[in-house]
Amino acid sequence: MCxxxxxxxxxxxxxxxxARVEAMCDAMVHRGPDGHGVWTAPGVGLGHRRLSIIDLAGSPQPMASSDGRAMLVFNGEIYNYRELRQELRKTGAMFHTDGDSEVILAAWQRWGPECVSRLHGMFAFAIYDCEARTLFLARDRLGVKPLFMAPLSDGSLVFGSELKALLAHPLLRRDVDPLAVEDYLAWGYVPDSRSMIKGVMKLPAGHSLLLQHGKSLPAPRQYWDVSFAERRKGRVEDLEAELLHLMRQAVTSRMVADVPLGAFLSGGVDSSSVVALMAEASSQAVRTCSIGFDVAALDETAYASQVAERYGTDHQARQVSPDDFGMIDTLAGMFDEPFADASALPTWRVCQLARESVTVALSGDGADEALAGYRRHLFQHGEDRVRALLPQSVRGPVFGTLGAIYPKADWAPRPLRAKTTLLSLAGDSAEGYARAIGFTSPELRESLYSPEYLRLRGDYRAETPLLELMRGAPARSGLDRAQYADLKSWLPGDILTKVDRTSMAVSLEAREPLLDHRLIEFAASLPESMRVRSGQGKWLMKRTMRRFLPDDILYRPKQGFVTPIAQWFRGPLAQVARDACSSAQLARTGWFDSRRLSGLVDAHLAGTSDNSRLLWQLLMLEKAFTKLGIA
Structure with missing residues (x-):
């Protein structure tokens, strides 16, 4: 990882x-403490920071092809590089290293831009063709590895693995894109379709870009997509066997490393499945680690310990407490843009713990998106059945009116919190899902904004791109479209951003075997009954893993990697909540109604509303503005 x-x-x-390229790389020294390099030629400069994982001494970058025609900088891992190397050797390719970087160069020379379809892995890379004088940029299928880009006033395009690399260039203006604030408040992250800084772009997952001197910046080209439009047929036993084969293949291919390797273990289905398959494939005890909380209802360490004992892993555990909130400035600095997923804090802590003994850690990320594992997927599946029974002309007025008058009862038991469900049923399937996954509703955001910001935002709404994505998805059902949206937006924007930044902050490489694209394609082809059945998501995966894991791991209610911020803001961090909503940084923008924000803090501290996620959002927005120097 680099x-x-x-x-x-x-x-x-x-x-x-x-020196300018080197400064951009130095801003990301945490991503590659083991080595660095810079190469320049007329019109181009490439820089690299290296975290050595494979071929520790033999693959320095920037790397030249065997004939000197092409130069590469690469972040990630290619898991099928050995097979590709054998194939390319048969066509005359020469190799001088044992790593995967040289294989990318040979693949480029053999197949050109189409080489990306042959690469299995997580990657973001740039190849400069010295003869054609073109620059080729590519990002992996699911967006595990990031790539930021921005055109500058001198006619150049700068790119880097993190926004902070671009910010190191003196010509990058630090003007806020006001529409990114709308996106951030809606979703809790700035999606790949936008950046907090005007003019900065993110190369979308599964896309590449070919640049040429003397030509304008082209649109990225999509080389991969996942389709939910087909339905695989066959006996349950056969589908189960195929799923297990794909999971085994994905896990074992990601266990190749020339440095110590381990796994995150939360005690949930996904990480436990990865650890079980690692233990099956390993002749040594798997190294595992987990993070717990000082709030018992949110702590899963007992389940993690149960799996660790079952497979005899070398297990370490550590607890997160409110005192860790003192590291909020450091956490905000990892992301550059505001990022409101509060589980970033324990994710960072588990990465720190893992890095004490390993350099590579496997995670369980991806199965929920691929196999319908979130509670919202179950709701979507059920709500679509209601939508099928009642026409929109009935649902809109009835459920819309009920949802409008139903109180937002955060204090009530979950079955009584029906406001979101009623409002979801009032709209179509895509509108309902957009509301289900939002951090803040359109109505709440509207109440937070000042007249000045409403003028800047104009007709734009954060939900619009998501609705267009879902309605144009290669899919058959509302559940299909919801999962497609998760894989295209939520996964790269939230989950993978969180894991990449927190792991790279401690120079740890995180690998996600359950995001192997062949596994994703298989899962997308499964009938809905193989994904959701009897009130259970990930139905086929849970059935498949019964031989490896006990029922209390597989079938207990999904808990997730949750940080107890609601309790923290009402306890030792109450003053932090007040400070966040009276911040001079936010007030200086003139974009928010300060009295409305203060009222939200008061309601949260009084216990009449749970506004913890919004308070965390505002806090992280303030910290990001401060770090970026843009407010």
């Missing part, structure tokens, strides 16, 4: 200052 950065002149091949 960090990459570069400068490419689109208009004319002006000289590139190596």
């Amino acid at each position: 960090g990459i950065a570069g400068i490419y002149h689109l208009e004319t091949p002006k000289p590139v200052d190596p």
Whole structure:
């Protein structure tokens, strides 16, 4: 795992200052403490920070192809590089290292831009073709590895693994995109379709970009997509066997490393499944680690210990407490853009714990998105049945009116919190899902904004791109479209951003075997009954793993990696909540109704509403603005 950065002149091949590229790389030293390099030529500069994982001494970057025609900087891992190397050797390719970087170069020379479809792994890379004088940028299918880009006033395009690399370039203006604030408040993260800084772009997952001197910046080209439009047929036993084969293949391929390797173990279905398959494939005890909380209702360490004991892992556990909130500035600095998923804190802590003994850790991320494991998927499946029974002309007025008058009863037992469900049923399937996954509802956001911000936002609504994505999805049902949206938006924007930044902050490589694209494609083809059945998500996966894991791991209610911020804000962090909503940084923007924000804090501290997620959002927004120097 590494960090990459570069400068490419689109208009004319002006000289590139190596010191400027080096400064961009130095901003990401945490991504690659084991080595660094810079290469420049007329019109281009490439930089690299290396975290050594495979071929520890033999694959320095930037790397030249065997004939010197192409130069590469690469972040990630190619899991099928050995098979590709054998195939490419048969066509005359020569190799001088044992790593995967040289395989990418040979694949580029053999297949050109189509090489990305042959690569199985997580990656973001740049290849400069010295003869054609083109720059090729690519990002992996699911967006595990990030890639930021921005055109500058001197006619160049800068790119890097993190926004902070681009911010190291003096020509990048730090103007806020006001529409990114709308997106952030809606989802809790800034999606890949936008950046907090105007003019900065993120190469979408499953896309590539080919640049050429003298030509304008083209649109990215999509080379991979997942389809939910087909339905696989066959006996349950056969589908179960195929799923197990794909999971085994995904796990074992990600266990290749020349450094110590382990796994995150939360005690949930996904991480426990990964650990079980690692233990099956390993001749040594698997190293595992988990994080717990000082709030008993949210602590899963007992389940993690149960799995660790079952498979004889070398297990470590640590507890997170409110005192860890003192590291909020450090946490905010990892993400550059505001990021409100509060589980980033324990994720960072488990990465720190893992890094004490390993350099690579496997995680269980991806199964919920691929196999319908979230509670919201069950709700979506059930709500669509109601939608099928009642026409929109009936549902809209009836459920819309009921939802509008139903109180937002955060204090009530979950079955009585019906407001969101009623409002979801009032709209179509896509509108209902957008409301279900939102951090803040459209109505709440509207009440937070000042007249000045409403003027800046204009007609734009954060939900619009998601609705277009779902309605245009290659899918058959509302559940299909919901999962497609998760894989395309939520996964790269939230889950994978969280894991990448927190793991890279401690120079740890995180690998996600359950996001192997072949596994994702298989899961998308399963009938709905193989994903959701009898009130259970991930039905086929749970059935498949019965031989490996006990029922109290497989079938207990999903808990998730939750941080107890609601309790923290009402206890030792109450003053932090007040400070967040009276912040001079937020007030300086003029975009929020300060009295409305204060009222939300008062209601949360009084216990009449749970506004903890919004308070955390505002706090992280303030910290991001401060870090970026844009407010």
